[in-house]
Amino acid sequence: MFEKFKHYSKFAIIRIKISLQNSMEFKFDFIASIFAEIIYMILTYFIATLFINAIPNFGLTAIQLFIYTQTLVIIFTIQNATKSQIMDSIKDGTLNLDLIRPINIIYQSFWNSFGTKTIIIQILKFIFIIGYILIFSNINIGLYILLTIVVTIISTIFANAIFYLLRSYDLKKIQAGSFFHRITNEGNISNYITTYPIYLLPKFMLVYSSFFSLYYIANTTLDVIYSANITNIVLLLGAEIVLTIIFMYFANLAWKKMLKYYEGFGG
Amino acid sequence: MVLTDIIVDIIYLFMMVLVWTKLFSLGSGQIGGFVLNDYIMYYIISMLIVMFYPAIENYFSSDVNNGNLVIYLIRNLNPMIRYYFFSMGSDIFEIISMSIIFIISSIYFGYFIISKILLFLVFLIIAILLTSLFRALVSLIAVKTQRIGGVMGTIFLTMSFLSGSWIPLNLFPDIVQKIFYFLPFQYMRYFPAITYLGKTNTSQLVFGFLISILWIITFYFLFKFLYKKAIKSFEGQGG
Amino acid sequence: MIVISNSNIIKTENLTKVFEKNKPCLHKSIIKKFIYYFKPDKEEVVALHNFNITIEKGEFVGLVGQNGAGKTTLVKILSGILTPNSGIAKSNGFIPYIQREEYVSNIGVIFGSRSILEYNIPVIDSLRLYAIIYNLNKDESEKRIEYLSNLLEIKDLLHTSVRKLSLGQKMRCNLVASFLHHPKIVFLDEPTIGLDALAKEKVRTFLKEINEKEHVTLILTTHDMDDIEELCERLILINKGEKLYDGSLNEFKKEHVKKKYISVTYSKVKDNKLFDKTKNEINIKESSKTYFEGEIDLNNSSRIIETLFNCIDITDLDVRETPLEDIIKDIYCELKR
Numbered sequence: 001m002f003e004k005f006k007h008y009s010k011f012a013i014i015r016i017k018i019s020l021q022n023s024m025e026f027k028f029d030f031i032a033s034i035f036a037e038i039i040y041m042i043l044t045y046f047i048a049t050l051f052i053n054a055i056p057n058f059g060l061t062a063i064q065l066f067i068y069t070q071t072l073v074i075i076f077t078i079q080n081a082t083k084s085q086i087m088d089s090i091k092d093g094t095l096n097l098d099l100i101r102p103i104n105i106i107y108q109s110f111w112n113s114f115g116t117k118t119i120i121i122q123i124l125k126f127i128f129i130i131g132y133i134l135i136f137s138n139i140n141i142g143l144y145i146l147l148t149i150v151v152t153i154i155s156t157i158f159a160n161a162i163f164y165l166l167r168s169y170d171l172k173k174i175q176a177g178s179f180f181h182r183i184t185n186e187g188n189i190s191n192y193i194t195t196y197p198i199y200l201l202p203k204f205m206l207v208y209s210s211f212f213s214l215y216y217i218a219n220t221t222l223d224v225i226y227s228a229n230i231t232n233i234v235l236l237l238g239a240e241i242v243l244t245i246i247f248m249y250f251a252n253l254a255w256k257k258m259l260k261y262y263e264g265f266g267g
Numbered sequence: 268m269v270l271t272d273i274i275v276d277i278i279y280l281f282m283m284v285l286v287w288t289k290l291f292s293l294g295s296g297q298i299g300g301f302v303l304n305d306y307i308m309y310y311i312i313s314m315l316i317v318m319f320y321p322a323i324e325n326y327f328s329s330d331v332n333n334g335n336l337v338i339y340l341i342r343n344l345n346p347m348i349r350y351y352f353f354s355m356g357s358d359i360f361e362i363i364s365m366s367i368i369f370i371i372s373s374i375y376f377g378y379f380i381i382s383k384i385l386l387f388l389v390f391l392i393i394a395i396l397l398t399s400l401f402r403a404l405v406s407l408i409a410v411k412t413q414r415i416g417g418v419m420g421t422i423f424l425t426m427s428f429l430s431g432s433w434i435p436l437n438l439f440p441d442i443v444q445k446i447f448y449f450l451p452f453q454y455m456r457y458f459p460a461i462t463y464l465g466k467t468n469t470s471q472l473v474f475g476f477l478i479s480i481l482w483i484i485t486f487y488f489l490f491k492f493l494y495k496k497a498i499k500s501f502e503g504q505g506g
Numbered sequence: 507m508i509v510i511s512n513s514n515i516i517k518t519e520n521l522t523k524v525f526e527k528n529k530p531c532l533h534k535s536i537i538k539k540f541i542y543y544f545k546p547d548k549e550e551v552v553a554l555h556n557f558n559i560t561i562e563k564g565e566f567v568g569l570v571g572q573n574g575a576g577k578t579t580l581v582k583i584l585s586g587i588l589t590p591n592s593g594i595a596k597s598n599g600f601i602p603y604i605q606r607e608e609y610v611s612n613i614g615v616i617f618g619s620r621s622i623l624e625y626n627i628p629v630i631d632s633l634r635l636y637a638i639i640y641n642l643n644k645d646e647s648e649k650r651i652e653y654l655s656n657l658l659e660i661k662d663l664l665h666t667s668v669r670k671l672s673l674g675q676k677m678r679c680n681l682v683a684s685f686l687h688h689p690k691i692v693f694l695d696e697p698t699i700g701l702d703a704l705a706k707e708k709v710r711t712f713l714k715e716i717n718e719k720e721h722v723t724l725i726l727t728t729h730d731m732d733d734i735e736e737l738c739e740r741l742i743l744i745n746k747g748e749k750l751y752d753g754s755l756n757e758f759k760k761e762h763v764k765k766k767y768i769s770v771t772y773s774k775v776k777d778n779k780l781f782d783k784t785k786n787e788i789n790i791k792e793s794s795k796t797y798f799e800g801e802i803d804l805n806n807s808s809r810i811i812e813t814l815f816n817c818i819d820i821t822d823l824d825v826r827e828t829p830l831e832d833i834i835k836d837i838y839c840e841l842k843r
Contacts, residue, residue: 007641014638021627036424043428050438056294097622099587101639102611182271183278260589260603263525264582 011103012111019116030117037121044069063136070129071221074122075152079159081115081122086167087178096264106164106255147233151220154240161247168254172261273364276314280368283310299438304376305464309435311372312460315365316391317432318358320398383463386472390459393479398455400486401426407493431457437466448474451482515691515723516561516584520593523554523579523747553579555747556593563690564721566713568728568738568755572838576747577727581693584725585615598690611640614684618696621676622683623668629679630664633686640687647686654682658712674705681709685716691723698730710736731830743834745841762833765789766807769799770814771822780817784810801828 023030048065052058060068086109089095098108126148133139169177220236223229287306296302301309373379405422427433429452436447436457447453448471458475461467467475529547533539554576561567569577582588583595586602586609595602600609616622623632630651637647655661658678663671671679677697684692694713698706714737717724726738734741734755741758743751751758768788773796775781787810790800802810807825814820 007638010638010641014635018624018627018631018635021631022624025626040424043424043433047434050434051290054298054438055290058293093620096582096587097617097620099606100585100610100613100615102607102641103639104607179271183274262588264587 008103008107011107015111015114016116019114023117023120030121033117033121034124037125041070041125044073067129067133067137067139068221070125071148072217074126074129075148075155075217075221077122078119078152079156081118082110082113082156082160083163084109084113086164087170090170093265099259104252105259106251109164110160147220150237151217154237154244155217158240158244158247161244161251165247165251165254168251168258171255171258173263272358272361276361276365277368280310280314283307299435300466301435301437301464305466306435308372308376308378308464309460311365311369312463313432313456315362315369316394316456316459318362318365319391319395320402378463378465380465383465387459387463390454390462390475390479393476393483394455394459396483397451397479397486400483400490401451401455404486404490404493407490426452426455429453430455431460435460437461449478451479451486454479454482513563514560515563516559516595516597516725518557518559518584518593518595521554521557521559521580521583521590521595522552522592523576523583523588523590525551525553527551552747554583554590557747557749559742559749559752561723561725563723564717565740566717566724566726566738567740567742568726568734569742569744570728570731570734570834571744571750572841575744577744578695579747580744581615581695581725581727585613585693586610611687612690614687614689614692616680616684616692616694616697618677618694618699621668621680623676623679625669626667628665628667629660629671632668632679633664633683636683636686642687650686650688651682654685657715658682659708674701674708677701677705677709678712681712685722688720689722691725694724694726694728696728697726698728698733706730706732713737731834735830743837750837759827759830759833762837763827764804765801765828766804767799767801767826767828768807768811769797769822769824770818770820771797772818772820774819775817776819777817780813784813784817 045062045066048069049062052060052062052065058065086095089098089109095105095109098105098112101108130141130145133141133144163181166177166181169175220233223233284307287303291298291303298306370379429447429450431453436444436453439447447457454475458467458479462472526548527550529549531539531542531546533542557576557580559580569580571577579588583590584597584602586606589603598609598612602609623629624635633651634647637644637651642650655664658681660675660678660682663675663679668676668679681697697713698709701709710733713724713726716722717737724737726733728734739755741751741753741755742749743758785798787806788798788800788802790798792799811823811825
């Protein structure tokens with residue numbers, strides 16, 4: 001059992017290493033991405049001020065709104081950077097090559113397309129936000145860092161579990177998986193997560209968004225910024241952990257079942 | 268699946284309506300000179316306009332990397348026109364459904380005025396030309412840098428922001444709005460939308476029309492010039 | 507080829523695999539076309555039908571068949587990628603598609619048209635990645651990489667980025683990666699495709715050696731008959747999911763070779779009448795003023811050649827048996843009818 005743990009961790013580490021090597025090949029792209037992020041942040045802050053000025057009784061100051069949206073962006077971008085192009089690898093037959101390795105296929109796909117470059121940029125951004133909070137705000141910094149990291153890790157695993165569960169249908173060439181994934185996740189969220197405070201949306205919309213993941217993230221982030229209601233946070237995180245484990249189990253099961261129908265074309 | 272695209276669009280619209288309703292409930296009956304119906308209509312128009320914009324740069328850059336461009340050069344057909352119709356074909360259902368929503372909400376909210384529609388069509392065509400040329404221009408960078416990635420991302424980010432896709436430009440301070448009149452970006456999305464909403468007076472319309480035509484001409488000649496230069500430096504890489 | 511014992515390492519019984527494909531839309535009416543867009547008509551394609559095969563430990567088997575005959579499907583089922591619709595397959599003590607994760611740690615698969623190495627990093631880093639994937643001991647894997655790199659002559663390529671390698675070099679690096687973990691069985695799906703003569707030679711030498719030294723069971727799929735001639739003692743011919751032939755290569759040639767192939771260069775015709783008469787017995791494929799080549803019956807070969815020597819001044823003569831390639835080609839043509 002411990003042997004397996006060692007084996008799997010070594011695999012994860014070397015895949016991160018290789019991913020780093022790959023991104024270092026395109027230094028220009030890396031710098032351009034950092035530049036894009038900076039511009040993105042400036043624009044978001046600008047929009048936050050516009051909103052606050054135009055709407056009375058908004059409820060948050062510009063600084064609070066900025067921290068809120070940026071934290072959400074960091075967590076959500078990291079989530080998306082770990083979602084592999086499973087659809088493509090099924091179509092072009094790359095999945096076949098992964099199936100003949102002695103490592104769980106979902107675990108493999110996850111680490112094979114781990115977006116290290118994007119995640120590093122988001123981590124840099126996170127450090128910047130921490131500095132920003134220390135200077136401009138009086139939020140409990142230790143709690144903020146701890147919770148953001150924990151929420152990021154849990155919600156990433158959770159989002160991926162749902163993602164792989166839905167993607168298992170692609171193995172049997174059923175459109176349903178792709179359909180449900182798109183209407184719950186793609187596009188809608190990234191379009192407004194940076195512009196509008198998510199908490200303005202009614203609760204059921206948050207629940208629908210990326211299933212429950214965004215709901216938990218938004219609520220915990222808000223709690224940290226407004227008032228550190230520890231009990232609330234712990235309850236929410238606990239619920240998310242339980243759901244994550246359940247979805248991970250079902251994702252694995254779904255893949256075992258659907259692989260029987262896999263036709264493996266494309267090499 | 269096309270059905271998915273339509274559903275995604277409707278959900279996005281629904282979210283926008285909810286958010287702006289909530290924002291309006293916090294304050295007075297108007298924000299930045301617009302009422303709630305204006306904002307809803309703005310997003311519907313915005314989404315409709317975007318559907319006419321083809322993703323040229325993706326085709327162009329992948330062709331450069333694959334060496335396919337050589338085929339087009341041999342056939343002496345301007346690749347850009349080709350790309351436009353390639354990408355349009357798959358969107359036809361989306362365009363139809365969005366147009367239906369557009370027409371129904373216009374009638375419901377009371378924006379359906381013939382003169383405004385004609386004005387809107389004029390500026391819609393201008394918007395399409397402007398965006399296509401601008402994107403084509405930026406795509407030429409692909410000839411120099413092999414990967415489009417981060418650079419394009421930055422450029423399109425700024426462009427989409429300045430064209431009013433995140434929030435309508437009326438929320439910006441007056442001075443900034445005046446500067447926007449001279450830049451080409453607002454004519455790609457914001458300006459056609461507000462002509463339809465009836466938020467422009469005659470002098471603004473005339474001024475906007477002239478400036479946007481000027482930009483189209485500038486982009487066109489710039490594109491032709493850079494295209495010739497790019498073809499010379501393009502020695503058939505890839506393949 | 508050395509057969510270690512009479513134990514079977516691979517055995518399939520009545521293996522059947524059926525694929526569902528979309529039928530092309532032949533509807534004329536718009537309504538039917540619209541319905542087709544959401545729910546296309548399907549048709550069944552039988553890739554393997556009641557396929558039985560037994561392979562012994564250490565064998566070097568050649569799998570031949572037209573494109574779409576079912577070779578790759580068989581390889582994919584035996585490597586655990588696909589699950590058959592009916593029948594059973596057992597390999598190395600496992601059922602590949604049921605106990606896949608355990609089973610694959612002892613097999614290797616090479617797809618000729620696809621590289622398994624990471625594109626932008628040096629070869630050695632990809633190899634170390636595979637050492638970790640197969641959970642190999644660090645020192646042992648380094649020694650193994652050394653050994654295989656020497657065998658395949660890629661030592662000076664180890665620190666080169668994979669994208670800078672030629673096809674032949676890439677294939678040799680792929681071979682190192684696939685034999686790293688001492689697999690008991692290796693499936694090779696068209697490994698020599700696209701390689702030049704020298705590269706092919708290096709690959710064949712390696713496969714022969716590794717088969718003899720480590721008794722790895724090798725199953726080779728190929729369209730290149732020279733591969734089969736040089737490497738395999740056993741030939742399996744597949745057509746439309748069924749076995750056409752399964753046995754020794756030599757037996758196959760004896761059964762099917764009924765002709766010899768001659769190429770004659772001559773300077774002068776001594777007896778025109780006799781020459782014309784002899785030419786009728788030859789199935790001439792190519793000819794010019796002083797040259798011709800073609801097929802002659804095996805039984806009459808010595809007589810015809812003797813006669814030729816009598817009627818023309820031969821300056822160069824080449825006699826060989828019909829290439830395996832032509833035999834296979836003829837069989838394919840027969841099957842089409």
